[in-house]
Amino acid sequence: MFRSLLSPFRQTTGIARWLLLTGVFITAVFVVCALFAPWVAPLDFNQRYVDGVKLPKQDPPSGEFWFGTNDQFFDVFSRVVWGARTALVVVGLSVLFSVVIGVVLGLISGFIGGWLDRLLVFLMDTLYAFPSLLLAIVFSFLLRDLLGGSVVAVAFALTVIYIPQYFRVVRNTTVSAREATYVEAARAIGARNHTIIGRYLFGNVIQSVPVIGTLNAADAIATLAGLGFLGLGIQPNEAAEWGYDVSRALDDMGAGIWWTAFFPGMAIVLLVAGLTLVGEGLNETVNPVLRKRRLMPVDMPANEPSSYLAEGDAAALGAGAPDPRFREDEPLRPEHEHRRREDESR
Amino acid sequence: MSARSGSLPRYVVQRLLLVIPTIWLIVTMVFILLRVAPGDPVSAAVGGKLDEAALDARRAALGLDRPLIVQYLEYLGDVATLNFGQTISDNRQLIDIVVENGGATLTLTLGAFIFALLVGIPLGLVAGRYRDSAGDVVIRIFGVVTYAAPVFFVGLLMQLWVASPLGWPTSDIASPITKFEVEPVTHILLLDAVIGGNWDAAWDVFQHHVLPCVTLGLLLCGVFIRLVRVNVLQTLKGDYVEAARARGIAEKHVIRRHAFRNALVPVVTVVGLMVALTLSGAVLTERTFNWPGLGTQLYQYLIARDYAAVQGLVTFFAVVVVLVSLLIDIVNALIDPRVRY
């Protein structure tokens, strides 16, 4: 199992490998921030006072506050770090829900078939074509009243957007498995249903899930930030969120206060880019069409003269003897001509 | 197999017929989602401002006191006649909102698309052709970053680093003077300025368009680059490419005619998918640049918690996506002879 995890790293070459590694590195940095936020961030995400002293407002970056402070007296660096946790938790939850729901629905739809399948496919295709941000807006609008602006609520809002992709992949694999020749062949040699599902179907599906998952995660973070920017995402008192911070910093720009928007914004760019690089890197490995084989140099030792000319022949050839490759005496195969004439007369 | 190509008209009709259930589904979905919420639209929108009796009167006026199923059917009928309803908070007809503000969104999205096509496609072709070269890496990173950078952030940076130093406009679609001078004919400001022969105004509007269109365009650019690049890589490995080389067709010609052209055909399909992305991006871009389009309207009605307005606008957006996809499919059928079968 480990080997299959490592295979993308071993099989990619040159550039693809570098891009993949860069993506992994960037993502890892954010994951660390998210996991160890309480230790990485000097302050809490909504902390205005340190030892009873209020933070300065909109202070530029300094030795004390690496990314400066914003108009709400918060430390921007801490907000960025805590924001990482928010982003990864929300996105992680939503991708998880999407995968579970999408896979289950896909399996059911694929197996049962019939009108249920057609209906679900139609529904999923429509959902897939829907603008993702608008869908998220509608759902968060809806869930606000039900669940408030908490992390879980927003995660739910994002879930729906990504279900169709997993549904599609799983459903298509299931459907094609019903008729695929390799499944037929497997059945012919006596493989049981769970073997077929486990070894053949699952293997096919499991290859594309990491790629879809990472790219979904990247999109989800961007959508989450979009929601936050519009004021529909995480409530400010629930957790730090980068998009929200940027929206509050819009007016600062005119006054020359760049750090309140720049750092949260860059955080979004970096994390989404990192995840996208990972997803694309995996895609290049998994997708055989895109894969590029490593080119190894070829060492050819000197080519010795052809072995057919044994010593005797070589000398004779030099002396003008007939070329032993051809038999001078015979005209070209009269038997063949006979055969052809026979063909014609048939 | 017949000797003639498959019929285009039949394909168009098939697709048209598919559009109707799709739109129905969207309208239904949006309706259900927004009505499922507890509480009712009226109190959400204007609850604090009016007393109970007035609220009831409002509800009755909007037909909100009738059974849900009746409201639903009536809504379906309305949508079919392009009546997307009425806002609760300020009693405007949604169709009017669409007409007045749609033009701004239209020019923004079209401009962004044109930019993305002009920049993204050539970059994608180059990246695919010269795989793993320095240029390819730079282009790919550029594509990833432009896709990763949220539209509002890019817009912000644009305003800060490009517009301010150059003295370009950073918000709104035109200066107040222009808006005052130009007669609304089509409600598309740029077009109206040209129709009215007011070239100064037209130039002013155009200038205001540059930054927002480039901002949104960069986002789309990223998608195009990645997509085109992958397609080129795939077509270059194609069997017919090898066969063409075997016939002695020059490499440059092989790249252009076989690889590039065939790589671009799927792009048309993807453009259809990108309409959705463009609209999402437009909403954010409009907010960033204070752009008087439908995105800003949506935002304002979101803040006002006006369900009816949100419902109407979202439905409208979705219908636009469906119709544009239909158009794209037809274009695709024109280009790719295989599709008509």
Add this chain to the structure above:
Amino acid sequence: MTELYDGPDAMRPGSDLVIDAQDLRVWYGSERGPVKAVDRVSFELRKGEILGLVGESGCGKSTLGRGLLGLLPEGAKMDGHLRFKGEDLLALPKKEMFAKRGTELGMIFQEPLTRLNPLMRISEHFEETLKTHERGISKAEVERRSLEVLRVMGIPPTRYRSYPHEFSGGMRQRLMIALALVLRPAFVVADEPTTALDVLVEAQIIRILHDLRREFDTSLLLITHNLGIIAEACDRVAVMYAGEIVEIGDARDVFSAPQHPYTRELLRSTISLSTTGLNFIPGAPPNLVAPPSGCHFHPRCPDAMNVCAARHPVERTHPNGTRAQCWAADLRDGMASDLTSEETASLPREEISVADEA
């Protein structure tokens, strides 16, 4: 239909060799070492002759075919001597090689379904090919020549402006052949042209290929794993194993009296109506990175002797005119007098276990 008679003048043996290949090697790089896909292959092809190249999958025949036209993928290295009508092909600059492809060298590929650009009409394919090599040619002339070659292939002129997906597999292969031949190349490589087609269509295609020499004066290298095709259509045959040609000679001679054990076993494994038991060659094709020592076939050879594992056999011409590289054959025809009795003793062999085969 003209009388099928090629006068003796048309093919005087020894005159104008179209292809003269000596010691060709095509090696690929890999992590485990160079893959010797083609390792010292020599053959010659005369004008209007059809040479069949037969062997198991993975023996290197496709690589050889592609290498002759210079269509090897990146990372493959080729050397040796290759002369086309006296001209050294390996020393040719790229541009000239491109000029030769299509006009003098042609290739017919295996899977006809994917070899035509789906977005281009057939007419556009022909225009592209003809205009590349004959700059000033008029559209009318292009159409005339294309229709002529299509007529020979049995494709009606009404289909000239159709798209590839409107044709069946067999017709597409005929289109491919027409495209390859429209400029009358002197040498054509056909790489398993009928493997992807059903038997009836196959018969038609082979017929067309066989008649090429009459219609177009083409020399053909017909690559296949199907011995029946060879017997039906080819003048001479070369049997390839593990990147080497182990036997080459007149098709009838080779089939009636095969010199090399591999050829013999291949012939015995073919199935006909009179087959009562299944014959197969035990073992699997060898690893091309580190092939067996001495004669590459010795682990699977029923006639293997001690010398076969120690020394690589020398290629010799046998009394019936066939060239083969095999110690046992040499011994049989009295050409291996210098071998000791110890060397000619049978090779003791372990049972090839089932695991090895897999």
